[in-house]
Amino acid sequence: MDDSARQHSGERISGAVGTPIPHDSAHLHVSGAALYTDDLPEPRGLLHAAVGLSPVAHARIAALDLGEVLQAPGVVDAMTADDIPGKNNCGPVVADDPVLAPGVVEYAGQAVFAVAAESVEAARKAVHLAKVSYEELKPIIDPVEAVAASSFVLPSEVIERGDSRKAIDAAAHRLQGRVSLGGQDQFYLEGQIAMALPREDGDLFVYSSTQHPGEVQHLVAEAIGRSSKDVVVECRRMGGAFGGKESQPALIACIASLLAHKTGRPCKLRLDRDVDMLMTGKRHDFVIDYEVGFDDDGLISGIRFEFAARCGMSADLSGAINDRTMFHCDNAYFLENISIVSHRCKTNTVSNTAFRGFGGPQGMFAIEHVIDDIARYLSRNPLDVRKRNFYGKTTRNVTQYQQTIEDNIIEDVVTQVESSSDYAARYAAVRAFNADSALLKKGIALTPVKFGISFTATHLNQAGALLHVYTDGTVHINHGGTEMGQGLFTKVAQVVAEELQIDIDRIKITASDTSKVPNASATAASAGADLNGKAAQAAAQTVKRRLIQFAAEHFNVEPSAVRFENNEVLVGGQAIGFAELVHLAWFARTSLSATGFYKTPKINYDRSTFSGRPFYYYAYGAAVSEVIVDTLTGEHRLLRVDIVHDCGKSLNPAIDLGQIEGGFIQGAGWLTTEELWWNEKGELKTHAPSTYKIPVCSDVPEEFHVTILESQANREETIHRSKAVGEPPLMLSLSVFHALRDAVASVSNYQVLPGLNAPATPESVLRAIDGQRAAG
Amino acid sequence: MYEFNYHRPASLDEAKRILSGNDEAKLLGGGMTLLPTMKMRLAQPSDLVDLSAIASLSGIEVAGDSITIGAMTTHAQVAASAEVSSRIAALSVLASGIGDAQVRNRGTIGGSVANSDPAADYPAAVLGLNATVITDEREIAADDFFTGMFETALGPQEILTAIRFPLPKRAGYAKFPNPASRYAVAGVMVAETGNGVRVAVTGAGANAYRVSEMESALSANFSASALDGLAVDASELNGDLHASPEYRAHLVVVMAKRAVAAAGG
Secondary structure (H helix, E strand, O other): OOHHHHHOOOOOOOOOOOOOOOOOOHHHHHHOOOOOHHHOOOOOOOEEEEEEEOOOOOEEEEEEEOHHHHHOOOEEEEEOHHHOOOOOOOOOOOOOOOOOOOOEEOOOOOEEEEEEEOOHHHHHHHHOOOEEEEEEOOOOOOHHHHHHOOOEEEEEEEEEEOOHHHHHHHOOEEEEEEEEEOOEOOOOOOOOEEEEEEOHHHOEEEEEOOOOHHHHHHHHHHHOOOOHHHEEEEEOOOOOOOOOOOOOHHHHHHHHHHHHHHHOOOEEEEOOHHHHHHHOOOEOOEEEEEEEEEOOOOOEEEEEEEEEEEEEOOOOOHHHHHHHHHHHOOOOEOOOOEEEEEEEEEOOOOOOOOOOOOOHHHHHHHHHHHHHHHHHHOOOOHHHHHHHHEOOOOOOOEOOOOOEOOOOOHHHHHHHHHHHOOHHHHHHHHHHHHHHOOOEEEEEEEEEEEEEEOOOOHHHOEEEEEEEEOOOOOEEEEEOOOOOOOOHHHHHHHHHHHHHOOOHHHEEEOOEEOOOOOOOOOOOOOOHHHHHHHHHHHHHHHHHHHHHHHHHHHHOOOHHHEEEEOOEEEEOOEEEEHHHHHHHHHHOOOOOEEEEEEEOOOOEEEOOOOEEEOOOEEEEEEEEEEEEEEOOOOOEEEEEEEEEEOOEOOOOHHHHHHHHHHHHHHHHHHHHOOOOOEOOOOOEOOOOOOOOOOOOHHHOOOEEEEEEOOOOOOOOOOHHHEOOOOOHHHHHHHHHHHHHHHHHHHHHOOOOOOOOOEOOOHHHHHHHHHHHHHHO | OOOOEEEOOOOHHHHHHHHOOOOOEEEEOOOOOHHHHHHOOOOOOOEEEEOOOOHHHOOEEEEOOEEEEEOOOEHHHHHHOHHHHHHOHHHHHHHHOOOOHHHHHHOEHHHHHHHOOOOOOHHHHHHHOOOEEEEOOOEEEHHHHEEEOOEEOOOOOOOEEEEEEEOOOEEEEEEEEOOOOOOEEEEEEEEEEOOEEEEEEEOOOOOOEEOHHHHHHHHHOOOHHHHOOOOOOHHHOOOOOOOOHHHHHHHHHHHHHHHHHHOOO
């Protein structure tokens, strides 16, 4: 067969980039055969750990007696902060996060001591035998209280552009308000877990359910008083993470490792759901104050935000999270004169952490709330006011952090969903329905999403990969990213398949492992495929170059005459199987293993001035949601959702569709049903599915139309021009909240602003409805 | 869970023998509340007396103008019973809305009523339908039975054996379920009986209770509109992670109206 005929055969490898192949482990997930950390065969002599938690929010530990614990059946050892040979810290950025409380406890649920026993039951039972006496101190629980007391984990930050005060004072209309926004538990199906295995000479091998194996390696090494070279961390997959396993797994892994180190025996710590929810951080809840000035069309001339975020007892990732809130409180809107104040409140509650969106959702919530208020105040269709304030393409296109938006497609996205959802007709139909319906009220809203892609800390935007080609033509790929169900491993394998032009089943996807790829960033910021896809591609290209060089020499042709296509290598007019060429190359002593490296280009950003280009590009989307509310109880249902979302040129439309649907529903849970409830003593009382309601299949609307924006390649040169998709869709759920506001406002015939706080539980919605009636 | 002795007597007499002289023994119905409580170490019975092998405690019997349901009859059995649904549809509706399928298959009417959980559904039925609680020692009128949160008129050695529901002229039950647990945040049974209208509320207060103002209003006019303008005082109601007292007070009125509507009022 000659070259030109082959070119037109149209045959492609299986699993090429852009094909909607299933998740590589889908068949294992559904059959129960996928191995999660707790499913791994248990090593001989394994000990099981349990953790003693503080029952109080703030106290000095007056006495701590583990005598009875150590006497309990099956107990092998126990430890407190005093027994930690290295650093008592698992904080990822600031060393303010003790593994075990050092004399003072700062939240109810904080780890005070740990027990290792022959069985999980023995360890958990023994925990209750500890005699701990606490001298209680006054706790600070909520962010407003913390601001008043100047209780902060990090200094407050400010972004200013223009003169917002002057612009607001000069505006034709002004509004101000306060809204509160709840947090959210990540509620990964697989709880936090780590298993530490002592190796010879004091080394440790740690299986950890983590988005950040490198950080676990580093913090475990420091805790046991060793170096990174002495610790290896591996993670094949997580059963969900959502940011909850970005920094939090270090705490779990440190405890398991410290006990393994102390006893010389392997040790596993698996938290049960209640302990997991009490002990580990969640999405930050916020109190948001705003003031805005605007003209008769709703065009914003000046705006001021003051954010107070409940960070909990330590800094954790709160600095970057709250920075992202400041970067996303514009969403898709040009805010010429703006002042943003961001307080990172220290409270005696669990230290809040990363969660899908990483502070971005809270920022977007704020501006969407303001825009919606403006539209209602002016009796305008909120969509018109949103459009009026959109960023421009060539003017009005610089963000408050001085990044020029070069890839603005928000109007295209919004126009498409506006049309596909039949928004205008349904907006009118909702109003007609409400006019005739005394008790049930409908609401509809369209909200846009513009989300910046890259870690805002520039140095984190790097990735490595390691690729081996074996003599039978199969491939082993490894990279610094982690698999949490999002399909990263599948996408990276597709990239390698495409590059080497071999079927994807010739590629072995392997566990994240700090001894294969070092110093990897967390799989976070939606950047997993962007970074690791490029690194893997680079590794594949290196091996491919060597194979081309070899083939050119071996067959005596120009390197340009060697082409990889559909499991074969075309050398001049000849075709040779990929495996055959590989074997020949090996025989001729060619290196068939390579590393790959990638760093995101163009980004540069000065945190001290909050200016520069923190984001390589933006991902866009828009959603229309329609709800119905029972005004007697505040209960509500999501009737229909239409989404158009931008994935650039999708690496895998099936996986991206799943991310969009899942992200949206998870966001809807955050804004409507998931309520974290602390009592006045600072005890979290919602710490299990019996009291904390996450969305399930029955909460998915019957009409759920999700479309990936067609043929909009990323304007930046990302991996095959795709776009990140992990986090952005979560914020599409803001349309649900605003549809609820629309329904609530109908109670006053749209005359009174709907004072609705999130989550919009039935009680919260009813309170807002009462507000309508009282004012109307 | 602390250690305990497990018994599974085949007769009521045997159960009674185990109970007598054993102050720390507890009766086990479906275990839907007792077992989790024991697992959390909030209860420490010395002995558990499992009633599931006593055949006479299970079953649904229709006699004249009443239905008698054995204490060990599960919620699922009540929900599926044609005898119940054709005579007291509200009771059938109530049973089918308890918890989830697992709870309905394990949980028993006797266990639920004897436990007097403030958020359980059955207490509203017992009180609202003016049932009689039958024990191995006596019969207790519903109005005398629920005495407080997790407190009833039952003596420490007394075994609840059955509940007898007189057939109402009409009855309806409506509840606002907690979205996570399906427990009643507020549940109301409204019934028109031979002795007037009864309105019983569960979920909102320390234990199931009647609302006399609603009963008078509905006696005069058995329709949802008869409750218009009637407000419930929130000051005595529960406030917790599930709802504020004010929201519960509001829900009691809404659920009462829905119950009246369900009863055909």
